[in-house]
Amino acid sequence: MISEQKYWNPVLETLDHAKIRKLQFEKFKKIFNWAYERSRFHRGLYEKAGIKPGDILSFEDIRRIPAVEKSMMRGIQRKDPFPYGDALCVPLEDVSEFRQTSGTTGQPVYQADTWQDWEWWAESWAYILWAQGYRPKDRVFIPFGYNVFVAFWAGHYAVEKIGAEVVPGGVLDTKARILKIQELNCTAMMATPTYVLGMADAAKSMGIDPRSLAIRKITCAGEPGASIPSTKKRMEEAWDSKVYDHAGATEIGAWCFECEAQAGGLHVNDAFFLVEIQDLDTGEYIEEPGRRGKMIITALDRQAQPCIRFDSKDIIEWAPDPCSCGRTFRLIKGGVVGRSDDITKVKGVLLAPSAIEEVVRGMDGLADEFEVIVDKDGDIDRITLKVELLKSRENDHKRIEDKLKDQLRLKTNLGYNLEFYDYGCLPRYEVKAKRFKDLREKK
Ligand SMILES: [Zn+2]
Numbered sequence: 001m002i003s004e005q006k007y008w009n010p011v012l013e014t015l016d017h018a019k020i021r022k023l024q025f026e027k028f029k030k031i032f033n034w035a036y037e038r039s040r041f042h043r044g045l046y047e048k049a050g051i052k053p054g055d056i057l058s059f060e061d062i063r064r065i066p067a068v069e070k071s072m073m074r075g076i077q078r079k080d081p082f083p084y085g086d087a088l089c090v091p092l093e094d095v096s097e098f099r100q101t102s103g104t105t106g107q108p109v110y111q112a113d114t115w116q117d118w119e120w121w122a123e124s125w126a127y128i129l130w131a132q133g134y135r136p137k138d139r140v141f142i143p144f145g146y147n148v149f150v151a152f153w154a155g156h157y158a159v160e161k162i163g164a165e166v167v168p169g170g171v172l173d174t175k176a177r178i179l180k181i182q183e184l185n186c187t188a189m190m191a192t193p194t195y196v197l198g199m200a201d202a203a204k205s206m207g208i209d210p211r212s213l214a215i216r217k218i219t220c221a222g223e224p225g226a227s228i229p230s231t232k233k234r235m236e237e238a239w240d241s242k243v244y245d246h247a248g249a250t251e252i253g254a255w256c257f258e259c260e261a262q263a264g265g266l267h268v269n270d271a272f273f274l275v276e277i278q279d280l281d282t283g284e285y286i287e288e289p290g291r292r293g294k295m296i297i298t299a300l301d302r303q304a305q306p307c308i309r310f311d312s313k314d315i316i317e318w319a320p321d322p323c324s325c326g327r328t329f330r331l332i333k334g335g336v337v338g339r340s341d342d343i344t345k346v347k348g349v350l351l352a353p354s355a356i357e358e359v360v361r362g363m364d365g366l367a368d369e370f371e372v373i374v375d376k377d378g379d380i381d382r383i384t385l386k387v388e389l390l391k392s393r394e395n396d397h398k399r400i401e402d403k404l405k406d407q408l409r410l411k412t413n414l415g416y417n418l419e420f421y422d423y424g425c426l427p428r429y430e431v432k433a434k435r436f437k438d439l440r441e442k443k
Pocket residue numbers: 259260261262263267323324325326327
């Protein structure tokens with residue numbers, strides 16, 4: 001019975017490290033060759049760097065290959081064939097899927113996939129779902145607006161692929177979604193952490209305790225919340241459910257996932273992706289645990305619009321120990337801990353927005369929503385944190401404010417201008433929240 005199988009792919013997920021490396025190396029050479037032969041963009045980039053497919057003899061050689069940045073992908077889209085540009089490696093008629101990035105950091109990037117690529121997406125998500133305990137008996141609710149963003153599309157197909165049942169909660173509003181989950185006894189769902197918390201609030205306002213629903217597994221994406229312990233705890237308690245993280249991106253694929261062991265990190269799908277970590281200051285490649293850097297990633301099997309040494313800006317670090325689940329896929333500690341373009345200096349101190357989230361969500365008496373605004377008071381950086389006080393805790397206002405101040409100072413080394421609001425006053429988001437606003441002029 002497939003349901004009793006511990007791993008989705010028992011061979012690849014337990015392959016020893018040397019064999020995985022060999023597999024990655026062979027696959028890398030193949031995808032590099034593929035792109036070199038078929039894409040004017042890739043060939044141009046590699047010719048300029050003086051690298052041909054035959055030059056790749058070791059992992060050291062891979063590191064000499066120029067990384068691709070998102071801004072380069074935007075540049076190629078003005079070229080033929082419309083609308084993808086000259087990174088496309090297949091005839092246009094072979095493209096079966098259009099997606100685009102959300103454009104939160106600039107003009108959206110269009111992404112083409114063939115049917116084979118799309119099956120690859122679903123397969124990579126099948127690893128995720130199986131590792132998080134999804135089985136054929138599950139009925140999975142997907143409360144997202146099915147549209148041009150990839151979001152949970154591949155998750156939807158993977159639910160079908162593993163033999164579970166999918167309930168697409170597309171255009172329904174939040175209340176209708178909750179009623180549908182209740183009516184059908186759905187056992188699992190997928191959403192951004194912001195929306196998981198928002199749905200729990202909405203259910204309570206309808207007189208439904210989310211813990212009374214049958215949801216016992218929630219897969220998150222889109223924001224780091226499910227890897228931030230205090231946010232994860234809030235979600236798990238609100239739904240009486242396990243909450244698992246996963247990270248993916250339109251241009252990359254679904255590259256890592258948390259497993260049922262919840263080991264405080266995410267497994268990289270080493271069979272499908274080559275992840276390298278590069279020191280932000282020195283450019284060195286980091287093999288040892290405990291040292292943060294930015295991720296350079298290759299999707300080893302994606303063909304229409306390849307992702308070869310993509311500079312994702314995600315900040316990650318290797319975990320010190322293997323996971324107790326038995327998978328040999330490497331773990332990154334604490335998930336994606338930030339983005340190199342998000343981590344900003346305030347009053348000369350490096351600040352990652354996720355550190356503020358960890359503090360706010362760890363405080364009793366505060367609601368889930370918050371907002372951070374960085375601006376200038378004269379020449380000096382000023383950082384304002386807006387939070388909501390729960391109605392039942394209004395008498396504790398002073399004590400909560402003092403504790404919040406201390407914790408923020410301790411965890412981020414910065415002083416804040418705190419603003420308290422009544423519950424429900426800050427904006428609510430359905431997909432990715434925009435909680436961090438830097439209003440200082442960029443130099
Ligand atoms: Zn594991």
